[in-house]
Amino acid sequence: MQLFVNDLTVIDFSYCCPERGIVGESWIVDVLLDGSLNEMSMVLDFAVVKKQIKAIIDDAVDHKLLLPMLDESITVTDSDARADHKFVDFSSKQGNYNLQSPCSAFAKITAKAIDVASVTTYLTKIILAQLPKNVQGLTLNLRPENIDGAYYHYTHGLKLHDGNCQRIAHGHRSKIHLYKNGERSAELEAAWSLRWQDIYIASEVDRISAADIELSPAAKANMTSDQQLFSYYAPQGRFDIAVPSKILDVVDCDSTVELLADFILRQLKQASPNDEFKVVAFEGVAKGAIANG
Numbered sequence: 001m002q003l004f005v006n007d008l009t010v011i012d013f014s015y016c017c018p019e020r021g022i023v024g025e026s027w028i029v030d031v032l033l034d035g036s037l038n039e040m041s042m043v044l045d046f047a048v049v050k051k052q053i054k055a056i057i058d059d060a061v062d063h064k065l066l067l068p069m070l071d072e073s074i075t076v077t078d079s080d081a082r083a084d085h086k087f088v089d090f091s092s093k094q095g096n097y098n099l100q101s102p103c104s105a106f107a108k109i110t111a112k113a114i115d116v117a118s119v120t121t122y123l124t125k126i127i128l129a130q131l132p133k134n135v136q137g138l139t140l141n142l143r144p145e146n147i148d149g150a151y152y153h154y155t156h157g158l159k160l161h162d163g164n165c166q167r168i169a170h171g172h173r174s175k176i177h178l179y180k181n182g183e184r185s186a187e188l189e190a191a192w193s194l195r196w197q198d199i200y201i202a203s204e205v206d207r208i209s210a211a212d213i214e215l216s217p218a219a220k221a222n223m224t225s226d227q228q229l230f231s232y233y234a235p236q237g238r239f240d241i242a243v244p245s246k247i248l249d250v251v252d253c254d255s256t257v258e259l260l261a262d263f264i265l266r267q268l269k270q271a272s273p274n275d276e277f278k279v280v281a282f283e284g285v286a287k288g289a290i291a292n293g
Contacts, residue, residue: 003033009054011142012284013107014155014171015066015114018073020198021094021247022065024155024171026284027116027142029057034137053127060126061107061119063164065099070112077216082238087216094198095226095244098219102237105167116142144173145285150189151175152196156255157239159206159232168232168239169200174288177280178268192264200243201255206230214240257283261291269293 008029017023031053065088067074073092079085079100086106088099111118120140128138157168164170178188208231210223219242228248231240253259261281268277282288 030141032139150193166234179278
C-alpha cells in the first residue's frame with residue numbers, strides 16, 4: 001500500500017557551490033510512503049506525516065547552509081572562540097566565504113555536490129530511521145517552484161528572529177513582480193533578477209572590523225581586501241561571515257521580506273520619482289510582502 005502527500009512542506013536553505021558560491025534555494029517536498037497497514041488500517045496517519053515528517057525535514061535541512069563534505073573546497077573545524085560553534089571556510093569561483101555559526105546552522109552532506117539527488121539521499125535515511133516498522137519505503141520528490149518570469153537566489157540572516165531565520169547563511173529562490181504605473185514591468189523584474197542573482201544580502205548595521213570578526217585562523221591569515229565582514233549575536237549564538245564583494249548587496253535595513261520590498265520600492269522611486277510602483281517580493285514559495293508607493 002502507498003500513501004502520498006504532495007506539497008508537504010517547502011525547504012528554504014543555502015548551499016555551497018564551487019561555481020556560483022553560496023546559493024539560496026527553495027524546494028517543494030512531496031512524500032510517498034510504502035508499507036503495510038497498521039492497527040488503524042493506515043500506512044501512517046496523515047497527521048503524523050504532516051507534523052512528524054515535516055518536523056524531521058525542517059530540523060535536518062531547513063534554514064541551514066548545506067555543505068558538500070566530499071568537496072575539497074570546503075573545510076569545517078570546531079570554533080576556538082565559542083563552544084558548539086563551527087568554522088566553515090569555502091573557496092569558489094566567486095571568491096572565498098568564511099563563516100562562524102552554531103553547529104545547528106550547518107548540514108553536512110556526504111557528497112561532492114549539493115543537488116536534488118544528494119539531499120534526497122540524506123533526508124531519506126534520516127526520515128526512515130524515525131518512522132514505524134510498518135513503513136518499509138519512502139520516496140521524496142524535491143522540486144523547485146515552476147516560475148514563469150524573473151526570479152533570484154539570495155542568502156541572508158535575520159538577527160532579530162527567534163527561530164531559524166536568524167542563521168546568517170540561509171536563503172531562498174524567489175520570484176518578483178514589479179508594477180510601474182499599474183502595469184507589470186518585465187524589464188524591471190529582469191533587472192532585479194540580474195542584480196540579485198546568487199546574491200548575499202547583508203545589513204550595514206551588522207558590518208564589523210577585521211579586528212573583531214571571529215573566523216578560523218586560516219580565514220584570518222588569508223583574508224583579502226575584496227571580502228566584507230559582518231557579524232551579530234542572536235538567540236542561537238554568534239554568527240560571523242566574510243563575503244566576496246562581487247556577490248554582495250549591503251542594504252540600509254534588516255533583510256526581512258517586508259523591508260526588502262520597501263528597499264526595492266525606494267530604489268525604484270529614487271530612479272523615477274514621478275512614477276507609482278507596486279513591489280510584490282516573494283520569500284521562497286507562496287509567501288512574501290507587498291509595498292506600494
